[in-house]
Amino acid sequence: MATLAEHPVPRDIDPALVIDYDFYDDEIYRTAGGIPEAMVELRKAAPDVFWSTALGGYWVVQGYESIVDAAKRTDLFSSVKMGIPERPEDAQMHQSAPLNYDPPDHAALRTPLNTVFTPTQMYRRVDQIRDLAIDLIESVAPLGKADMFEAVTERMPVLIFIDLMGLDRADFKTYRTIATAGISSTDMQERIDAGREARRLVTQCIRERRAEPRDDLITYITRMEVNGQPVDDELALSYCILLFFAGLDTVANAMAFCLRYLAMDQDLQARLRREPEKIPHAMEELLRRHAVAPVQRTVMKDECWRGFNLRKGDMALLNYPAANIDERVFDHADQVDIDRERINHIAFGAGVHRCAGRHLARIEIVVLLEELLKRIGTFRLDPEGEVTMRGGAVLSIGTLPLVWDTN
Numbered sequence: 066m067a068t069l070a071e072h073p074v075p076r077d078i079d080p081a082l083v084i085d086y087d088f089y090d091d092e093i094y095r096t097a098g099g100i101p102e103a104m105v106e107l108r109k110a111a112p113d114v115f116w117s118t119a120l121g122g123y124w125v126v127q128g129y130e131s132i133v134d135a136a137k138r139t140d141l142f143s144s145v146k147m148g149i150p151e152r153p154e155d156a157q158m159h160q161s162a163p164l165n166y167d168p169p170d171h172a173a174l175r176t177p178l179n180t181v182f183t184p185t186q187m188y189r190r191v192d193q194i195r196d197l198a199i200d201l202i203e204s205v206a207p208l209g210k211a212d213m214f215e216a217v218t219e220r221m222p223v224l225i226f227i228d229l230m231g232l233d234r235a236d237f238k239t240y241r242t243i244a245t246a247g248i249s250s251t252d253m254q255e256r257i258d259a260g261r262e263a264r265r266l267v268t269q270c271i272r273e274r275r276a277e278p279r280d281d282l283i284t285y286i287t288r289m290e291v292n293g294q295p296v297d298d299e300l301a302l303s304y305c306i307l308l309f310f311a312g313l314d315t316v317a318n319a320m321a322f323c324l325r326y327l328a329m330d331q332d333l334q335a336r337l338r339r340e341p342e343k344i345p346h347a348m349e350e351l352l353r354r355h356a357v358a359p360v361q362r363t364v365m366k367d368e369c370w371r372g373f374n375l376r377k378g379d380m381a382l383l384n385y386p387a388a389n390i391d392e393r394v395f396d397h398a399d400q401v402d403i404d405r406e407r408i409n410h411i412a413f414g415a416g417v418h419r420c421a422g423r424h425l426a427r428i429e430i431v432v433l434l435e436e437l438l439k440r441i442g443t444f445r446l447d448p449e450g451e452v453t454m455r456g457g458a459v460l461s462i463g464t465l466p467l468v469w470d471t472n
């Protein structure tokens with residue numbers, strides 16, 4: 066990341082608002098000591114909105130009030146086209162429902178998902194979630210060290226998601242490889258190829274469920290109605306693809322970032338062991354500090370919005386990870402403070418597209434923290450290992466080597 070004199074600013078944009086930031090892979094992720102730390106640096110460079118010259122040029126919105134406004138101004142910031150940088154025509158044809166629809170079409174597509182992702186429906190799975198968490202944690206607890214990403218935070222939510230969808234647990238690695246490539250690869254062709262492979266796999270599952278229904282989410286989707294009409298194969302595919310990418314990467318990484326923070330903050334760890342009833346509140350605060358999903362939009366018209374000269378066709382990144390640490394809204398915003406009373410974070414987005422899977426994600430993270438703190442002694446980052454991270458549409462952890470006391 067650098068403020069640029071050498072890269073030409075394309076037009077009437079104040080040069081003071083220009084930063085070269087590649088959200089997939091920026092040097093600042095390494096120089097700042099990690100992606101959450103890089104978000105603090107980005108905020109110092111531009112507290113509200115800036116123009117990045119990387120990736121063909123795009124706006125980055127990262128002030129809390131501005132991002133909430135942008136999320137609500139669907140007439141100005143459309144979700145129909147999301148690619149930064151722009152994708153080839155054929156790769157743009159595949160829309161995800163309801164993510165790539167603006168109001169008024171969005172509501173009808175979102176309604177059937179709300180019915181299945183309610184807190185009550187998701188809470189019905191809590192025993193299954195807890196059993197899996199316990200199994201995974203106990204498989205590494207006696208070792209005193211492990212790559213916690215590989216051993217626990219990647220497996221737990223992904224296996225739960227695989228079961229929910231009715232996919233095959235044996236294909237865990239295949240799904241994960243496709244999801245990480247599709248979301249975070251720095252190579253656009255790899256992202257496009259992963260999307261194609263996901264569509265191929267999911268199309269096959271949809272055909273199978275139509276022929277032989279089961280008690281799973283894919284079957285539910287094939288039987289849904291939108292505006293009183295049954296969902297056809299194309300629409301079923303666009304729902305399933307969204308869930309595939311949303312379910313296979315987000316929670317795993319949010320959990321891993323939360324554990325990384327706890328590994329670095331022994332006092333908070335000790336406090337949560339003493340006061341486990343605070344874990345649900347702590348989860349919200351950890352998520353505020355570690356939002357993992359920046360989202361993309363296309364500007365729909367020329368407008369001077371909050372003092373910024375937007376042009377029709379500009380791309381924009383709503384950088385929730387940075388907006389959640391807006392110091393104008395949260396005191397000592399870069400620190401996790403579980404005594405904060407009001408944690409009105411936007412890790413799950415804002416406006417009509419607010420995350421449909423958030424209740425499930427919350428249950429999973431709370432259960433993980435409860436069971437981990439009960440079963441594993443004080444844990445720290447392994448001084449002999451390296452925590453690796455990636456940017457992209459989901460901020461990700463590659464490895465999370467931890468060590469802990471076993472007595």
Ligand code: HEM
Binds near residue numbers: 175311412421422425
């Ligand atoms: C910690 C985990 C998660 C985070 C941080 C997260 C974050 C987000 C964000 C920021 C959005 C808004 C997208 C936009 O405005 O363009 C979103 C939408 C969505 N998420 Fe999540 N998500 C998580 C987990 C999940 C899970 C587990 C599922 C499903 C199994 C899911 C399903 C969805 C769906 C379907 C949407 C689209 C909603 C719409 O367009 O109306 N998410 N998520």
